[in-house]
Amino acid sequence: MKIYKTLKTTLNILLLITVFSCVKDDGFSTPKVECTEPLLTVTNTIQQAKELYTFGSPTVIDTDVIIEGYVVSSDESGNIYKSISIQDKPENPTSAIKIAIDQTDLYTKYNVGRKIYIKLKGLAVGYSYGSIQIGKVINGELTGISKFEVDDYIVRSCEVAEIVPKKVTISELNKEMLEMLIEIENVQFKANELGSSYANIDNTETVNRTLESTSENCEFLDEIDVRNSGYADFKSELLPEGKGSVIAVFSNYYNDFQLYLRSTEDVQFNESRCDYISIVEPNITIAEVKAMYSDTMVEFGVNNNYVVEGYVISSDENGNFEHKLVIQDAAENPSAGIQILIGTDAIFEQFNIGDKVLVKLDQLYMDKNEGVLAVGYPKNNKISEIEEEAISNFIFNTTESFEIIPTEISIDETSNPVYENILVTVNNVQLVQSELGSAFAFFSGTDDGFRTLETCGEPKKLKVFTNGNANFANELFPEGHGKITGVLSDVIEVRNVQDIDFDETFVECPVIVPKIMITEVADPKNSVSSRFVELYNAGTTKIDLTGWKLNKYINGSTTVSSNGVDLSGITINTGDFVIIANTGYAAMFTDVPEVETSYISGNGDDVYELVDAFGNSMDIYGVIGEDGTGTNWEYLDGGAVRNLEINEPNSEFDVSEWTVFSNANNLLINHPNTPKNAPDDYSPNLR
Incomplete structure (x- = not known):
């Protein structure tokens, strides 16, 4: 064993001496890699190879077609997968193509700039995802060249060129x-x-x-x-x-x-x-934009270059204001606001409350969305959301942020359209007693919900909307008395629960019984377009007529004619009147009617009925289902006036409460053969 170790040591020393005697004094030299250019003759260009494809299934090449190209892709980073892209020249190429290869780390063999030859015989040219590619056909489909076959088809040249994009x-x-x-x-x-x-x-x-x-x-x-x-x-x-x-x-x-x-x-x-801020200046106000609307969808065009400035007042962070961005024209004391419908979630991450934004209106539209004016895309004749990927084309955050000061109003001012899409604080409100103990929406589930607020002594009620997906939708609605802050439309929508500040004790409000009466029905002989119906508030409190309607029944029908006259937006004070008249009334009388409509066309035998917001019949003139001709309530070419001692509405018609005038020879009425002419024979707005 000792002899073996001695011999092994001697041999190792001799080997080291031999190795070092071969090394030059000037250091290690890199071995030269020899490259032999393949002896291949190119038969076709890349463009000609692409033209071998005919529409339909991949075209399998069965002749000796050889093309060449320069590699321009690299899968080294992992962003390009199982393919290489080649073009016909290192600079100013005229054609290029993708080659599908069922192998990764292709960059190690087909580096950028490497010239390669592709022998197409046995391969196929086909259509994949919208472009022509080279690959193999398996079961009629174009697939990648197997890693075990790739050397049979793709041959590297010795040339590595600089690729100029x-x-x-x-x-x-x-x-x-x-x-x-x-x-x-x-x-x-x-x-x-x-x-x-x-x-x-x-x-x-x-x-x-x-x-x-x-x-x-x-x-x-x-x-x-x-x-x-x-x-x-x-x-x-x-x-x-x-x-x-x-x-x-x-x-x-x-x-x-x-x-x-x-x-x-x-x-x-x-x-x-x-950035938009460097090239775009606001050139139109929100109020001017809203003024363009006249009951039909507004198209802002493509070359008007409308740019509007606004301050964000909404937030979807807690689930309300889904797909809505609401802006107003000032951080304090605004004069106008508007909704923008956008198809994305987490809007608050891009646009926070108080951010000043610029909105480019070209290619956008404006119309009512659920009764509220909004900007967006058109879809099926309705206003819809701006697609997520297009939002930044239209809305730009200036990165300036301001404190938004809510506009303080009372509940009876919430019907004023000037406050639409404005951040307001409504003072002196509370939940109506019948809804105490309710959730913002519902205590379970994801259905949207509404709560109702009131101010004692005021007829106006205010609905609070909560999205069923809001993170507070299933929480108890505050039961005290105080103020609420939110964005106003026909309802109020809060950003979070902190927008409700009920720091006082709930107050039990006295019940308000509306006493809205029909006090005059007119059919002037000399002017059918001056017909009118007069309403009167005989109660002790003003009444908001939102949701109320004046219905008409013609020629003995038991069905309401059309949809009736909507009285929403009208408030009638104690002792005051509301005139609902045909279109020629203002030309004949000195006053202006609260509602002007051709619906008021009762010609002496038609019934008028007043119904409240819940559909309850409150007062009536005439008998539903009865044609008034020849009856004791016929008012042809005349009219009917409520007797002064009557100060209560009556849902059951009683002719004894009325004095009736008619041009008809009808002895059942108070004053037959007594036509009336406008304006002298009538006294609207007077009892």
Whole structure:
């Protein structure tokens, strides 16, 4: 054993001496890698190979077709998967194509700039996801070339060229450029995506980010998606916030163009970004925008360049204001507000309460949404939400923020349209007694809900809307007395539970019994367009007529004619009148009717009925189901006046409460053969 060890040691020493005697004194030299250029003859160009495809199934090549190209893609970062893209020239290419290969780490063999030859015999040219590609056919479908066969078809050249990206603008991109390496200058990621990473850091889903191009003067031009794999090693990197150039492989998904980055080194944003604030100035007010509306959808056009400024007063952080952004024209003492419908969640993350925003109205529309004026996209003749990916095209946050001071109003002012889409504080309110112990919406489930607020002694009630998905929807509604802050429409919508400040004890309100009466019905002989009905408040409190209607029954019908006259928005004070008249009334009489409508056309034999907001019959003139001709209540070419001693409405018609005049020869009425002419024979607004 000792002899063996001695011999082994001697041999090792001799081996070391031999090795070091072969090394030059000037250090280690890198072994030279020999490369032999393959002896292949190119038969077709890339473009000619693409033209081998005929519409339908992939075209299998059965002849000795050989093409060449330069690799422009790289899967080193993991963003490009199982494919390489080649183009016909290192600079100013005219054609390019993708080759599907069922193998990863292709960059180690087919590095960027490497010239390669592709022997197409046995391969196929086919259509995949909207573009022509090279691959293998299995079961009639185009698939990747097997990693065990790839060397049979793709041969490396010794040439490695410098690839010069083709400089283009987004608007110049077309299908002829697919799979080329391109460079686009003056681009930036959209403002709403800043702060985001290239892809999702928590999963492996692919994510699109949007590049927008600008002119040298910061005019916004075009957009294109950047496709980022959830397996890319740069997926957790934040998007750069500047502006500059992007180099990428130009690809598509059917008709949607998209870019594939090889690495983030291809993104060079070294300039200051362009933002709307630097190029856009408000040139129209919210009030002027709202004034454009006249009961039909408003189209803002494409070249009017309307830009409106507003202050955010809504927040969906707690679940209300779903898909709605509400702005008003001032942080304090605003004069107008409006809704913008947007199809995204967590709006508050982009637009906080108090943020000043600019809204570009070109290509948008305006119409009523659930009775409230709103801006958005048109859909099926209705106003709808701006799509999520388009929001930043229209709404820009200036990053300036202000304290919003709510406008203080009373409950009876909540019907005033001037406060629509305004942040208000309604003082001296409480939940109506019948709803004490109720939740904001419901104690379980996700149905939307309404609560009703009142002020003692005031007829007006105010509904509080709560989205069923709000995080407070199932909580108990406060039961005290105080004030509520929220955005007003036909209801009030709060941002959170802190918007309700009921710091006083609940007050039991006396019950208000409305005493709204029909006191005169007129059918002037000389002017059918001057017909009118007079209402009178004989009670001790003013009454809000929201939801009330005046119905008409014609020629003995038992069914209401049309939909009746809606009296919403009218408040009638104690001892006051409301005139509901035909369209010629104002030309004949000196006063102006509260409601002007051709619905008031009773010609002496028709019934008028007053109903409240709950559909209860409150008062009536005539007998439903009876044609008035020849009856004791016929008022043809005359009228009927409520007797002064009658100060209570009556849902059951009693002719003894009335004095009736008619041109008819009808002895059943008080004054037959007594026509009346306007205006002298009538005394509207007087008892």
